Amino acid sequence: MTGCVWGECEKDADPSLTDELCVWHSEDPKKPHGPFEDELAGFFDVADAWIDGWHVPVKVDFAGTRTARKVWNDIDIADATFIEAVDFARIQPVIMEISRTTFKASVSFASSDFTHLEHLRFDGITFEGVTVFDQVTFDDMSFSNCHFRGGATFKNAKARRLQFGSCRFDGVTEFEQFSTSDSTAFLECVFAGPTTLLTTAMSRVHFARCDVAELRLSGGAFLASAEFHSVEWPREGLPEEREARRAASGYADRWYPTGDPNDVTDAEGLKVIFQRQARSSFTTRALQDAERLYRELRRSADNHRYWQDSSYFYKRELEMRRLAAGPGHSFRNALRRNIGCVEGWFALLSDYGTSLQRPLAWLGVLLLVVYPTFFAALGVTDNGLVYRLAIPPSLSEWLGAQLSLVALSTSMAALMPASSTTVLSPLAQLAVISLRVIGPLLAFLITLAIRTRFRR
Numbered sequence: 001m002t003g004c005v006w007g008e009c010e011k012d013a014d015p016s017l018t019d020e021l022c023v024w025h026s027e028d029p030k031k032p033h034g035p036f037e038d039e040l041a042g043f044f045d046v047a048d049a050w051i052d053g054w055h056v057p058v059k060v061d062f063a064g065t066r067t068a069r070k071v072w073n074d075i076d077i078a079d080a081t082f083i084e085a086v087d088f089a090r091i092q093p094v095i096m097e098i099s100r101t102t103f104k105a106s107v108s109f110a111s112s113d114f115t116h117l118e119h120l121r122f123d124g125i126t127f128e129g130v131t132v133f134d135q136v137t138f139d140d141m142s143f144s145n146c147h148f149r150g151g152a153t154f155k156n157a158k159a160r161r162l163q164f165g166s167c168r169f170d171g172v173t174e175f176e177q178f179s180t181s182d183s184t185a186f187l188e189c190v191f192a193g194p195t196t197l198l199t200t201a202m203s204r205v206h207f208a209r210c211d212v213a214e215l216r217l218s219g220g221a222f223l224a225s226a227e228f229h230s231v232e233w234p235r236e237g238l239p240e241e242r243e244a245r246r247a248a249s250g251y252a253d254r255w256y257p258t259g260d261p262n263d264v265t266d267a268e269g270l271k272v273i274f275q276r277q278a279r280s281s282f283t284t285r286a287l288q289d290a291e292r293l294y295r296e297l298r299r300s301a302d303n304h305r306y307w308q309d310s311s312y313f314y315k316r317e318l319e320m321r322r323l324a325a326g327p328g329h330s331f332r333n334a335l336r337r338n339i340g341c342v343e344g345w346f347a348l349l350s351d352y353g354t355s356l357q358r359p360l361a362w363l364g365v366l367l368l369v370v371y372p373t374f375f376a377a378l379g380v381t382d383n384g385l386v387y388r389l390a391i392p393p394s395l396s397e398w399l400g401a402q403l404s405l406v407a408l409s410t411s412m413a414a415l416m417p418a419s420s421t422t423v424l425s426p427l428a429q430l431a432v433i434s435l436r437v438i439g440p441l442l443a444f445l446i447t448l449a450i451r452t453r454f455r456r
Contacts, residue, residue, distance in 0.1 A: 024054050027081075033058050047071060052078045052097070059084040062091050077101050085129070088112055099123040106150070108132040115139045122146055130171070133157050143167050151193065154178045164189050169214075175200050191215040194239070202226035214239055217297070218289055224299035228309065237316060240293050244286035244320065248327040283327040291320035307455040315352045318343050349445055356449040363442045367413060371435055372405035379425035382408065413439025 013020050017028040023035055036058050043049040049062070049072065060082060063070055070090060076097040086107045094116055106129035114120050119140045131152040138159035144166060151171030161182040166189065173195040178184075183204045190211040197205075198219035205220075208229040217223060218240050236242060298313035322343035326336030338344040346352055350359045376387045387405060392398030408422070412435045418424065424432060 027055050029057070031057065046073075048074045050074070050076045051080050052076045054080045055083070056080060057083045059086070061087045063087050063089040072096075082107070089132075092116065096120060098125065100125070102126045103129060103131070105129040106131070109136050110134045111136065113137050114141065127152065138162060148173060148193075159184070163187065169193050169195050174198065180204055186210050207231050212238070216240060218293045223293075223296040224303065226300055227304050228297070228300060228306070229304075231309070233309070233312060238290070238293065240286075240290045241316065241320065244283070244290045245323070247283045247286050248323060249329070284324050287320050287324035287327060291317050291324065294320060311354060311452055311455070315354055318346065318352045322347060349442070350449060353445060353448040354452055356446065356453065359442045359445040359449065363413075363439070363446070366435070366438065366442075367409045368406055371409040371412075371431065372402060374431045375405050375408060375428055376401075378427040378431060380405070380408070380428050381423040382419070383421045409435065412436060415440065 013022055014026065014031075017023070017026045017031055019026050019028060021027075023031050036054075036056055040049075040058070040060060043051075044062075047070075054077075062072065062075070070092065072091055072093040074095040075091075075093050078097050078099045078101065081102045081104065083104045085105045086103060089108050089110045090112060091109075092113045096114075096117060099121070100123065103126065107127060108131075110132050111134070113136075115137050117139065119142070120138065121142045121144060123144045123146075125143070125146045127146070127148045127150060129150040131148060131150065134153055134155040134157065136154075136157045138157070140161045141159055142163040142165065146164075146167045147170070148168065149170045151173060152169070153174045153176070155174060155176040155178070157175075157178050159180045161184075162180055163185045165185075165187045167186075168190045169192060171193045173191075173193060175196065176198045178197070178200045183206060185206045185208070188209045189207075191214050192211075194214050194216065196216045196219055200220050201222055202217075202220040203222040203225035205226045206229070207227065209231070210228075211232045213234045216239050220226070237245070294313045294317035298310050298317060301307070301310035301313055322337050322341060325341040325343065326333035326338075338348070343352075349362060373389070376389050380387045382404060385401075385404075387401060392401070412418070412432045415436055418432070
């Protein structure tokens with residue numbers, strides 16, 4: 001019988017196990033459980049646990065049956081693998097080593113006190129089950145290269161300083177009423193599962209180079225004081241926007257008992273009306289909540305001078321406001337959100353002040369095509385020449401007349417006075433008034449787009 005090949009283990013290998021390691025380090029699922037139960041009971045009596053590298057097939061309870069906190073002198077579970085659930089609830093360790101540990105099932109640290117540790121670091125931990133840190137108290141705590149696959153909760157947890165570095169959250173993660181007296185930092189983290197920050201104070205929270213595809217920020221307090229540095233914002237919008245858009249897309253659905261809109265009794269007709277009103281109210285509220293979220297994020301970006309993010313949030317904020325003006329697929333609501341509100345025109349003319357090409361294209365079409373055609377159709381006389389819509393005798397004459405009308409349109413758009421030799425019909429004068437409004441407006445939108453580009 002030879003020694004176990006795992007590390008510097010002094011235990012003898014067991015040839016009856018499939019991998020021929022010792023019972024403590026073997027991954028054989030059929031290995032005996034009795035030695036683990038006896039050893040863990042002894043650990044609990046002396047308040048010391050050295051389980052580094054073990055492959056533990058039984059449930060582990062570090063809390064025991066006591067209601068008060070259990071003080072442990074030393075807990076070493078580095079490189080260990082726990083197959084069943086582990087309970088660290090209500091513990092107070094003096095020394096704790098936890099790195100490269102794998103929890104195959106759920107693990108709970110609820111109501112534990114880690115303030116006696118100068119710095120506690122969870123390094124390279126894999127949490128495959130649900131992880132609970134509810135009501136835990138930390139001093140200086142860091143999670144590095146940890147993988148939360150089964151979800152995690154940090155409800156009412158408190159810390160002086162907390163840092164998550166290169167961590168991945170795949171399951172549902174809740175930071176509810178989580179607070180830090182110093183700072184909380186998420187560095188290069190990936191939020192692939194739904195993550196909420198309900199009623200969590202964000203004034204001391206910092207995100208850097210994170211993927212926030214499933215991060216829900218709407219529940220956080222003081223969001224404008226948080227910092228988001230080089231964050232990868234999803235192109236399709238934050239989860240709050242995506243959910244609001246899904247609600248808006250479903251708003252056009254109709255409920256009828258037989259699928260026939262004409263087959264509705266009075267009572268059923270009232271039910272249809274109430275359902276439509278409730279759906280409309282919910283959809284509008286969801287869009288308004290998304291608008292408020294983007295407004296707070298824009299304020300945060302402005303406070304930290306992240307101009308590119310500020311432009312992104314400004315655009316999403318106005319888009320949510322436009323959609324809230326007319327949610328649903330009906331023709332009337334489409335008119336409301338596209339033509340019947342200022343945001344609709346702002347989006348149409350300049351993509352909310354972020355596009356330089358769009359107002360330039362609009363201005364070019366108006367000055368080169370639309371208004372020269374209007375002036376020729378409505379009646380204009382310039383330098384004794386009468387312009388009208390007709391088939392030109394030659395290309396050169398049409399080109400000369402077109403250039404003259406383009407020059408007239410340009411001068412009117414630039415707010416220049418009309419020449420003394422120019423005579424306008426009453427309808428042409430109305431066209432000039434509209435051009436004197438539209439021209440400066442498009443020039444302003446062009447200036448706004450240029451300013452936005454230089455701010456980036």
